[in-house]
Amino acid sequence: MNRLPPSLRRHLPAMLAVALLLGGLERLAAPDGEPPWTPAERALIESLGLGALPPLPPAPDNAVADVPLAAAMGQRLFFDPRTSGNGAVSCATCHQPARRFTDGLATARAIGTSPRNTPSLVGVAYSPWLYWDGRKDSLWSQALAPLENPDEHGTTRVAVAQLVHADPAYRRTYQTLFGPLPALDDTSRFPPAASPNGSAEGRRAWQAMTAEDRDRVNAVFANVGKTLAAFERRLLPQPARFDRYVAALENGDEATAETLLSPSERRGLRLFIGRAQCVQCHNGPLFTNHEFHNTGVISAEGEEPDRGRAAGLRELRADPFNCLGRYSDDPERACAELEFARGGPELLGAMRTPSLRNLQSTEPFMHKGQLATLRDVLEHYNRAPPALIGHNEAKPLGLTPRDLDDLEAFLGTLATPPPGVADSDASEAQVLDLDVLVDPVL
Amino acid sequence: MVRPTTPRLLSAALLWLAAAAAAAGGPWTSESGAFRLGYQSRLQPLAINRMHAWVLHLERADGAPVEGAEVTVSGGMPAHDHGLPTAPRVTRELGGGDYLLEGVRFHMNGDWELRFEIDVGGTRDVVIVPLRL
Numbered sequence: 180m181n182r183l184p185p186s187l188r189r190h191l192p193a194m195l196a197v198a199l200l201l202g203g204l205e206r207l208a209a210p211d212g213e214p215p216w217t218p219a220e221r222a223l224i225e226s227l228g229l230g231a232l233p234p235l236p237p238a239p240d241n242a243v244a245d246v247p248l249a250a251a252m253g254q255r256l257f258f259d260p261r262t263s264g265n266g267a268v269s270c271a272t273c274h275q276p277a278r279r280f281t282d283g284l285a286t287a288r289a290i291g292t293s294p295r296n297t298p299s300l301v302g303v304a305y306s307p308w309l310y311w312d313g314r315k316d317s318l319w320s321q322a323l324a325p326l327e328n329p330d331e332h333g334t335t336r337v338a339v340a341q342l343v344h345a346d347p348a349y350r351r352t353y354q355t356l357f358g359p360l361p362a363l364d365d366t367s368r369f370p371p372a373a374s375p376n377g378s379a380e381g382r383r384a385w386q387a388m389t390a391e392d393r394d395r396v397n398a399v400f401a402n403v404g405k406t407l408a409a410f411e412r413r414l415l416p417q418p419a420r421f422d423r424y425v426a427a428l429e430n431g432d433e434a435t436a437e438t439l440l441s442p443s444e445r446r447g448l449r450l451f452i453g454r455a456q457c458v459q460c461h462n463g464p465l466f467t468n469h470e471f472h473n474t475g476v477i478s479a480e481g482e483e484p485d486r487g488r489a490a491g492l493r494e495l496r497a498d499p500f501n502c503l504g505r506y507s508d509d510p511e512r513a514c515a516e517l518e519f520a521r522g523g524p525e526l527l528g529a530m531r532t533p534s535l536r537n538l539q540s541t542e543p544f545m546h547k548g549q550l551a552t553l554r555d556v557l558e559h560y561n562r563a564p565p566a567l568i569g570h571n572e573a574k575p576l577g578l579t580p581r582d583l584d585d586l587e588a589f590l591g592t593l594a595t596p597p598p599g600v601a602d603s604d605a606s607e608a609q610v611l612d613l614d615v616l617v618d619p620v621l
Numbered sequence: 622m623v624r625p626t627t628p629r630l631l632s633a634a635l636l637w638l639a640a641a642a643a644a645a646g647g648p649w650t651s652e653s654g655a656f657r658l659g660y661q662s663r664l665q666p667l668a669i670n671r672m673h674a675w676v677l678h679l680e681r682a683d684g685a686p687v688e689g690a691e692v693t694v695s696g697g698m699p700a701h702d703h704g705l706p707t708a709p710r711v712t713r714e715l716g717g718g719d720y721l722l723e724g725v726r727f728h729m730n731g732d733w734e735l736r737f738e739i740d741v742g743g744t745r746d747v748v749i750v751p752l753r754l
Binding site: 223307458459460462463465468469470471472515516518519521522525570572 | 669670672701702703704705706707708709710723724726728729730731
């Protein structure tokens, strides 16, 4: 020790203390040098795991929401192109199971082109709002709108009701679930082209029907939506690698946890729940708060900015198929979401937060598919540009390219094999099992 | 390499506090000192993304319960420059200075601020309630 220069000798005790302290911290740290999770971080991470997903929310407005026969009928309707005006479009045209019930397009294409990007349906039953702008407040009510949209299925509610009436399996199932069908084969009473949302001729035909017959058709139409909802309720996320990581942490099995996320993925997770602030909106086991935010996403090329929730809520309040409407099955009309919904200028340009599970094969992203890749999305949030309409709630993040790499790596841990592909851990979860539901009773 | 731990410990402490968000709070004194307002959440413990109701208790500075008040609420997250995700409102007076506030939901963890405007027979005052989730 005496051979050390005097200045170094003087500082030796302090240096030793620092070295001991660092050594101690190093032992506490994960092998990659990242510190271990604090209890609060652990709690936040656990709140994101699928283990924290509550049971499906009850759907008192849909009496058949949890009836397997209704789900089976809904599943068959979902894939049935006879639910369209040209006989070529089904729900699955845009909501393709292999693409997580999206279509890989910027905006949906069916009979025509829709103005928005097709959202995934996985875990959709947990959202109080449907569509990017939340203009629907139940799964069954949402399922009705594309059927009569001329750019989507381009059919009419009368034609849909007549399909159920004419197809022996649909008719039998319908009557088991809901009781007798009206005499829908009487086309003088029920003109197939009649629709309140159709062409001028279709609207005239709709108006010419008696109020009672319009109501009868509406009731069948709503029930069709309720079977589709019963099917869609069963589209639930499967455990991803991230969920196995969370489970290992919860079991105190740090050694297994270490093997499940790479150092980059763990750094990404740390950013996700910390500095990058993603968890502010993408919270809970579905990585969404189901609410509406303006994050300054650019308008689609050549289009005016989308008004988002500000317009969606107005539309919802006027919708005869909303929670308060007469086609709800809930005698109490318990519609707290709608009753206490907040609108107004602050929601201008605000869009519903999407889930971040299974982003792979769902690009392009955002409400009009404006951003082609996940990296583009991360860079957008890092910049947080001013909004063209309303104001951007997000602030610039100052993340480095390596941070963005890590975030992207972390988001990859939320992916699972598409439905129908066996996952060794999936058997314990409530999962979409297409084989169970295809034509089980019809 | 070991990163500086102080900010991390600090944020951990804040998150820890957040995890223990009070399902009951107050009373807070109104801006001019005329009233005091407290709340009891019917959702225990308080959690994000859950629609629920609060029971507000309104009293005068001397502790006497205030009945017949009109209470309206607004608020949001000042740091994020956005308001509440819902439009909660008092739907019923329960008596004894208690009021049922329905339609409460928070959609983010962090610091919230609720602004209660109170009108008792033309006497108006404001109570600001801070809340960390």
